[in-house]
Structure formats: C-alpha cells, structure tokens
Amino acid sequence: MALSDKRSNARSTARRAVEFGDSISINVYWLGNSLMWNSLHPIILPILLLSFGEKTKNTAYGLLTFVGLLIALAMQPISGALSDYTRSRLGRRRPWLIVGSSLSAVFLVALVLARRYWLIALIYCLLQFTSNLAHGPTQGLLPDVIAPTKRGVAAGIRNLFEMVGLIAAAMIVSPLMGHATGQPLLAVGIVVVVLLTGMIVTVVGVHESPYLTARFGLRRLSVLRLRAILRVKVRGHSSYMRLLVTRFAVLLGTFAVQSFALYYVRDVFDVANPARVIGHLMIIIGLSVTVAAYPAGVLSERLGRRGLSIFACALTGIGMVLMALTRNLSTLWIVGSLIGFGMGIFSSVNWAWATDLVPSSEAGKYLGLSNIA
DSSP, rough: OOOOHHHHHHHHHHHHHHHHHHHHHHHHHHHHHHHHHHHHIIHHHHHHHHOOOOTTTTHHHHHHHHHHHHHHHHHHHHHHHHHTOOOOOTTTTTTHHHHHHHHHHHHHHHHHHOOOHHHHHHHHHHHHHHHHHHHHHHHHHHHSOOGGGGHHHHHHHHHHHHHHHHIIIIIIHHHHHHSOOHHHHHHHHHHHHHHHHHHHHHHHHOOOOOSOOOOSTTTTOOOHHHHHHHHSSSGHHHHHHHHHHHHHHHHHHHHHHHHHHHHIIIIIOOOHHHHHHHHHHHHHHHHHHHHHHHHHHHHHHHOOOOHHHHHHHHHHHHHHHHHOOOOOOOHHHHHHHHHHHHHHHHHHHHHHHHHHHHHHGGGGHHHHGGGOO
C-alpha cells in the first residue's frame, strides 16, 4: 500500500473516531435526564402523592403532570429558539445546559423534602421549567455537531443512553422506593449525581464553536426581535409538521401507559409491591429498546426512515392492544418487550428524521417543537 493511501486511511479512521466521540459526548446528558424523569414520573411522584389520599391519587397525579407537560411544551421551543441566537464563549447550547441542569438538581432535592401537595406541585412545575431550559437547547447540539450521514447513528446512541437511564431507574430507584420505608432522598441523590455528571461530560466533550454566526444576539433583545426568534414557519416545513403528528400519535399511547402504570398494576393485577413490578417492566422495555435503538439508527441510514417508522408504529400499536387485554404478569413481560422493540426503532429513526428536516440555523427552536407531541 502506498504511503499516501496509508495516510488517507489513518485520517479517515481518526475522523470516524472523532465523529463517534462527538456522538457519545453530546448524548451523555440524556442518560441523566432519562434517569431523572423515569424515576420521577412512574415511581417517585406517584408514591409521594399516595400520602394525600387513595381516592384522589389519579386526579392529583394527572392534574400535576398535565400542568408540567404544558410548561415543557412551551419551554422547549422557547429555550431552543433563544439558544439559536445565543453568543457566548461556550457556544449557543452549553450555557443553557449548565444553568438548567444545575437548577434542576436543586429542585429535585426540594421535591422529596416537601410535605404539602401545593408545595410539591409548585416545585414540580419549577423543575419542569428548569429542566426544559436545558432540554430544548441541548437537542440542537446533534444537528450542530453531527454530519447528516451520521445522525441516524447519533440518534441511536442517544436512545441507548436514555434506555440505560430507564433501566437504572428500574434497578436502583424502584427498589429504594418499593418498601414501606422508602428512601426518596437517597434515590433523588443518586439521580442528581448522574444528572450533573452527564451535564459535565457533555459540556466538556462537545466541540461547539465559541461564537456562532447569527443575525443578531440576545444582548439587544427587543419585542420585534423576540417575535422574529420565536416565529414558526409552518408553510415551509410541512414535512416536519407531519412528522410531529406521527410522533404525537405514538407517544399518546406510550405516555398514557407510563404515567399510570404503577396505579394500573396496583389496582388491576392486585400485587403487593407494584413498584417492584413496574421496575421489572421498565427493565424489560428498556432492554428491548436498547437492543433495537442503535441498529435501527444504523439501518435508517441505509434503508431510509419511512419504512422503519411504519414498522415501528405497527409493532408498538399491537403491543399496546395486547397490554390492555392481558391480566397475567408473565404475558405482561412479553408484551413489554414487544412495545420496547417498537419504541426503540421508532425513537431512533424518528429523531434522526427530525434532525434531517429542521433548518440547521434554527435547530433548537424546531426540535423544541417536538415536545408538542
């Protein structure tokens, strides 16, 4: 082999290593974010609310999470849009990631120390606000840093980290909360450590330019400029809007199951320790998603996004119907794995497809709109 060919191969190998390293660095944050919400929503928050009354548990939980999701719906596109025009030595996205994650750690601890429903509700809403200050801008890192031909792989890695967070919630947080003498402060302490560690790894490891070109920055922000930053052009991005409708249809079913799973298992299956059952179900779904996520992202680069998305939607839909019909825990594990495979494929392919369709200069804003789903 000629010397020039060896050098070319060496450069190509080094470039692939850097690209893979970037895909890892920008996605480590999602491990902590996933651990936080997969610990809070299906396990910690429902158990905290049980102390306020058996008869009102579903209403109290549903109302609280509904308001929280409204906050997330508004904050993700707003913080993402503002990050598109942020100028700092750390780049566009990382300042938001640092502030949002740090404040989230504070509110997580405050949440488990609260003893009144109105205080839990207030802190939970503040947590949604600060978490989405980081969430919206951080989504913009993938199209900022990763080349279009590598985004399927990066989306698959993101889903791997998110599923590791889900499995960790099931294996670590669920046992801590599953006994009569639960340890919510210890559980949240573990979540905080992982969240802040993931934030630090992403901030340090990502290759984001310090001063990115923008039409205008945030220092001289006027009403007209703010309107220009937040304006969403539907007509020019109809394909992305159709993708959001598909995302809504799939997530409607999966979030409904996730949100009320602990109460459903407790009331329908009549088990003594529903937190343990939910932990096992989360592990099975998480492992299934983990197995499917990365290969799905890679395959989507070769086979295209559309066909894999249709297959994933069909698989997840079948799993949801079977879950509504089953009354046996052994069957529940099989159904959970089926749903996990479908969601693993869908999450990777759908997110890679979204990064293909959004304008690169306003990726934070348009990817933030994904939370409308």
